[in-house]
Amino acid sequence: xxxxxQIPAALSVPEGENLVLxxxxxxxxxxxxxxxxxxxGKGLTSLLLIQSSQREQTSGRLNASLDxxxxxxxxxxxASQPGDSATYLCAxxxxxxxxxxxxxxxxxxxxx
Amino acid sequence: xxxxxxxxxxxxxxxxxxxxxxxxxDMNHEYMSWYRQDPGMGLRLIHYSVGAxxxxxxxxxNGYNVSxxxxxxxxxxxxxxxxxxxxxxxxxxxxxxxxxxxxxxxxxxxxxxx
Numbered sequence: 070x071x072x073x074x075q076i077p078a079a080l081s082v083p084e085g086e087n088l089v090l091x092x093x094x095x096x097x098x099x100x101x102x103x104x105x106x107x108x109x110g111k112g113l114t115s116l117l118l119i120q121s122s123q124r125e126q127t128s129g130r131l132n133a134s135l136d137x138x139x140x141x142x143x144x145x146x147x148a149s150q151p152g153d154s155a156t157y158l159c160a161x162x163x164x165x166x167x168x169x170x171x172x173x174x175x176x177x178x179x180x181x
Numbered sequence: 182x183x184x185x186x187x188x189x190x191x192x193x194x195x196x197x198x199x200x201x202x203x204x205x206x207d208m209n210h211e212y213m214s215w216y217r218q219d220p221g222m223g224l225r226l227i228h229y230s231v232g233a234x235x236x237x238x239x240x241x242x243n244g245y246n247v248s249x250x251x252x253x254x255x256x257x258x259x260x261x262x263x264x265x266x267x268x269x270x271x272x273x274x275x276x277x278x279x280x281x282x283x284x285x286x287x288x289x290x291x292x293x294x295x
Contacts (some may be wrong), residue, residue: 073223081276087234100282103283103284105286110289110291111288111289112271112286112287112288112289113183113273113284113286114223115283115284115285118282118283119245122257148283158223158224160224160284162282165230167185167212167231168214168226168229168239169226169284171216171224173222173223174223174224
């Protein structure tokens with residue numbers, strides 16, 4: 070059974086820092102991996118989707134990498150801003166079924 | 182496009198009451214799903230549907246029913262509410278087989294069962 074973990078559970082950084090959020094999964098036979106952002110009391114907003122054949126995806130100040138063989142993905146946020154404060158979740162879809170398995174999330178606070 | 186919409190935004194139920202959480206999408210997505218989100222546990226899949234007339238159970242289906250009579254709508258029914266069903270419920274949709282499988286989420290329904 071696929072399990073997804075995210076480290077750290079919470080992170081607090083000063084504005085302007087570059088930071089890395091980690092996502093690990095136990096079964097490397099994944100179809101794709103998706104990173105989401107969730108603001109307090111809100112739904113999930115898709116940030117980046119990486120197909121299993123890709124190594125990374127970039128959108129603005131965000132860069133997500135995927136290493137299937139080691140069961141890891143990282144989300145890199147450059148020049149963090151207070152508006153980046155949110156919970157970041159990763160989810161993986163494996164090759165076998167229709168569904169995604171989510172990690173518990175990393176709660177990020179960027180201090181002005 | 183409104184995307185994925187959910188109603189109501191908030192609901193308080195007494196133990197034993199029943200209710201239906203509504204979900205609709207206007208993107209002609211084949212696949213729809215319901216998740217619940219509890220503190221420290223991430224999102225867990227309740228039920229999902231790969232198309233009109235086809236539904237299946239996810240990780241935590243007990244106490245919930247679903248049906249999919251149209252492509253657009255995927256309601257979630259709580260048969261007899263219990264305090265353990267206090268949670269935030271999210272509906273999601275995506276295109277069917279192949280392509281990117283990128284998921285789109287609704288804003289959520291916050292349910293409290295007393």
